[in-house]
Amino acid sequence: MAEGGNWRDDSEPEWDLRQRGLLCQSYHFQSHSENASVEICIMMNWLGYGPEMRQARRDAYREIDRIMSARADGEIKRITTGSKAEGLTRSFESDLDVMHVFRNVLCIEDGVQFDILQREITVFRLSTIMCYPGHCRLILERAGIMYRVIFDALCDDEYGRSLLCSDLFVYEFTPNYNLPDLVNHDRAGPSMPSSIRGTWHVDNVLSIPCHCPSILQRWAERRRHCPSPAIVQKVVSLRAYVTPVGFKGSRYRHVEWRICFNTGENELVSRLNNTQVYIYVILKMVVKEVLKPVNKEITSYTVKNIVLWLAENNPQTLFHERSLFVWICEGLGELRTAILTKRLQYYMIPERNLMEGCGIAEEQQRTWVATITGMINDGPKLILRLPKIRSAIISHPEPLMWYSKKRVELELLELKLFNRHFQCEDENGVLNESDPIYQAIVERRCEILKDVRQRMNWEGSRVNDLFEIIKMMLS
Structure with missing residues (x-):
């Protein structure tokens, strides 16, 4: 969905979100971080990070593994x-x-x-x-x-x-x-x-x-x-x-x-509660979209270990939807320390330092530490630095809900199509495209993409290629 609108960043605690807001028309982020945490948890679910969607993806890839292993x-x-x-x-x-x-x-x-x-x-x-x-x-x-x-x-x-x-x-x-x-x-x-x-x-x-x-x-x-x-x-x-x-x-x-x-580690991540998963996802977004490492000085694996340590060292009752921003800031603090000291213990073997030989230059180190410090000081406003979540906030409520339903159905179809592709192949890798289930999935996928393209055109987009649209929706 196209971005638009402006956030007010002045002395007023109440921000105008073009009459829409984050589930309300005005929001006191700084004084109500708990409420902001709850709303972001809801939005993370709409963005496809909820438990049902996570389980559907895990099941799909396990099935692909089963099919491919049987062929070996x-x-x-x-x-x-x-x-x-x-x-x-x-x-x-x-x-x-x-x-x-x-x-x-x-x-x-x-x-x-x-x-x-x-x-x-x-x-x-x-x-x-x-x-x-x-x-x-x-x-x-x-x-x-x-x-x-x-x-x-x-x-x-x-x-x-x-x-x-x-x-x-x-x-x-x-x-x-x-x-x-x-x-x-x-x-x-x-x-x-x-x-x-x-x-x-x-x-x-x-x-x-x-x-x-x-x-x-x-x-x-x-x-x-x-x-x-x-x-x-x-x-x-x-x-x-x-x-x-x-x-x-x-x-x-x-x-x-x-x-x-x-x-x-796959098992450990699958046992994290929703709030811990959202912390993990948001911290990964920070690394990818804000810090933007070029040579994998910091990776998603770094973030995973930070979240696993947080989960191990703190009572699980503290990880709930109203505490999301508290733990995001805690995770950012751990990431900042890892960058500053170039030290982070590997969760499974603590003697191994994941930051050893990471190749972070001094100037890059100073820049990242300053950036993370600024995000921690921003409190709930830090979420605005993440394009995917910012776009969702701006397009809320009706456009986001419509688009989210289309994207969820499209992704489930794509996972089924991926599985069916391997099921319909012969020993030479030739696909039987006449399979009725395969054809039905392809047809429904095409219908969804055409609906999305039509709405995009109404909103002024010039993208017409369906393959480009599916890449945009599932990226």
């Missing part, structure tokens, strides 16, 4: 991670992060016996000696089924032992989705990115499951307010993974691996 003949399991798995982004809003996990390979830490494992499982031993916390090397303990990508990535460590080289490993991997217009890109960290028609971007990470009970047990034994003991045990049961990327400052990063807990 039991060798590789696909797991969607990141914001898509968390249900927090629309179809075109961010990259799709996918782990491709070997089924017949396992990494184990010292002290774990592997004699009871089936002989076809290839076993590597984690070696954390001389490695930065959260990183390791993989020493071959037993060769079972030896995939070509693993065999070609083995190297000698000069002591007669075989190491799995992370650099060789990641370059041996080429994702293949049997999709038209698929373009593979250069390596980015542990990922081999690909894109389709320049619109769908996928970060593919080939990884190996890891059994490290001592690391998970240390995490489980921490005193905490959240999550509950039952969820803690579930996270422990979900094990860890190693991904092919070493520590930036290490001389041996080409043979180092990073220990990750992707599925456990």
Whole structure:
């Protein structure tokens, strides 16, 4: 929806929102931050971040993972991670992060016996000696089924032992989705990115499951307010993974691996309450739309860890819809401290500093600290710096409600279409477009886009291409 209108920023506490306001015609943001928090929580739901929409996204990507894993003949399991798995982004809003996990390979830490494992499982031993916390090397303990990508990535460590080289490993991997217009890109960290028609971007990470009970047990034994003991045990049961990327400052990063807990973190985020989720989403918007890091000095993963620490260290009763702005400012304060000190403990392995080697220059550091300080001082007004929320406020109430309903239905159709696409493909990747369910979804999607285009034209827009409209709506 087009932006318009002006916010009054003067000595008057009451702001005129062109006779519309945030669910009322005038609002005392500074003196009524609790009421502002409630209204923003409602608006976040309209914007597609409510529990029902989050669950629909999670279900859709789990189904895609199931279909794609079944096609891999039991060798590789696909797991969607990141914001898509968390249900927090629309179809075109961010990259799709996918782990491709070997089924017949396992990494184990010292002290774990592997004699009871089936002989076809290839076993590597984690070696954390001389490695930065959260990183390791993989020493071959037993060769079972030896995939070509693993065999070609083995190297000698000069002591007669075989190491799995992370650099060789990641370059041996080429994702293949049997999709038209698929373009593979250069390596980015542990990922081999690909894109389709320049619109769908996928970060593919080939990884190996890891059994490290001592690391998970240390995490489980921490005193905490959240999550509950039952969820803690579930996270422990979900094990860890190693991904092919070493520590930036290490001389041996080409043979180092990073220990990750992707599925456990997905579970933890899914257990956050609505207010905690909205804090997470808004802080991500601050990073992306206000700070705008160029070289990933700060990422959404930084924000995720801040929110998980906040949830663990504070009573859950304090996280409610009337306290949203209090916790947004608290989260901003933690982010400011992390930037200023260049230190943020990794939630799963606190010894690892997520800001180590982040590459923040001094001038950039000063600018970001000043910007965040200004936002904290703004109180509820800080929300106006976020284009997506500001546009929603200005278009409220009737245009936003109409548009929100259209966008929600469109996104649900897009998720169903994505699933149906893979269900209707044959073994050669040829799509059966005559499938009646596939056709019905496409037709309804087209009807919605035409309705939106007509309203946009009434409001003066000149955008007519339906594909451009769907990208705008689901980004």
